[in-house]
Amino acid sequence: MSREVLPTPEVLRPWIAGIGSVTVGDVPTEPFVHLPEATTKVVVRTGEHGIRTTMVVGPRVRASYHRGKRRASCVELRLAPGTVRPLLGIPAVDLVGRAVRLEELATLPARQLDDFLRRLEPEEALAHLAEVLPEWLADAADRSRTELVRAGVDAMTVRTGRTPAPVGDVARELAVSERQLRNLFAEGVGLSPKHYARINRVRTVLDFAGTCPWAELAAAIGYYDQSHMTTDFRTLMGVPPRSYFTGRLPVATPCQAIRRG
Template sequence: MKFRHSCGVLKERALEVAPDLRGWISDIIMSEATADAVVVHKPDHSTTLTVRFAPGEKPQLMVRGPRTRALYYRGAPGPSCLQVRLRPGTGKALFGRSMRDLVDEVVPLSDVWHSAGQMADLVDDPGTFVEALVAGLPDRDADGDLVMRAMDMLSTSDIKTSAKRLHVSERHLRNVFVDGVGMPPKRFARIARVRAVIEHGATRPLSELAQEAGFYDHSHMTAEFRAIMGVAPTVFFGGRASPNVRCVGPFKSVELTAGEAVT
């Protein structure tokens, strides 16, 4: 089986995010598997709207909540996906519910959004689909702005320091952050640091990245990476990670047993 840490053996095409949508959307990607592969879904503090296209099937609209750990599974050619990755902290305003309910979950869009039925008619035109997704939404409220400002600080500051700089209590910041992002600030920061290592780990020294990402040292980075990614950095970047889940449908996966995981 082939493996690439970027997301298996995929053909990916980035779509431009219109300037007026950049406050809501981080990335828009069209992806399609081109060979049998071990595909990795990286841990992510963002919520992602996914439209899955499969031959002979109707497009399926899903919401993938923030993911706290990496998932590895065997992929195969066929289905393609449009992935709209929301900026952390915007999901609550878009769906009208706390993001804590969606952590490590994949659910039909219709379960969380009343306009899902209307969106299904627009999936063949990604540009129109994305514009309709955020049409008529108000600007972010005070809580949304607080989350955005806190995210900028958490890469270099702890929750206590960030709350003090934002002139709010730690408890208030933590509660608003969990509602808006889905996870506590500390977990958010841990995932952000590991994602920074993943972004450049294949081409730059890990010891150098460890310092830049905010780890105490290389050993600290390795321990955090293993805890969140499930394997050591050398295994991950060497393409030797084994599947740890098996897809049993577009909305569900099951964990593999130890024997299944090494086959």
């Protein structure tokens, strides 16, 4: 399996957090890991017979391990916080743990997006998105809510030299109640602020494992101690960090077909 980061057109960057391609050749012998994911993705998948499928993949609260993934190539568009509702016509929370064909979402925006993503080659589709998406989303989005949820996400994200802020502090900084902040996250991200921060921390452990001792890494990204980090990692990844990084993984299950809405 190979991954590649593709350039994101400048005009799409307020709405698309990143674009990548994933190609699976021969059936891999190693398990394929779906990591916990705090973002929603629109995926254009081309199967081994050239059949193109478009889908939306919602946030994933825990890792899953699979085997037998078939030959395919995918272009993935990671949606920025606050993009799901104006782009697809539904709140992000409705997509948590789901992979749904775009054509099955009973909203006009989703069906319009599906129409040209399936008709055009990925490169053409991206060029077309760059032409039509900014105006489309600018008209559909509530700018003030989008700015609030993005400020909240930024405050709950691990940064170099900065750990996620407590939810109450973030709410006060944004001049909203904690309940309002949870509602903003549910609509714009799909997760609660705490669960978003939890996934973000575990993804940071995955990115920086091996760069320093476990206890130092735990302290640097806001855990109480190494034990707290290990517990969180085991909950989201199914195994503790040492087991994961030495290849002692949970039993892999067969890849499943796309679940219908």
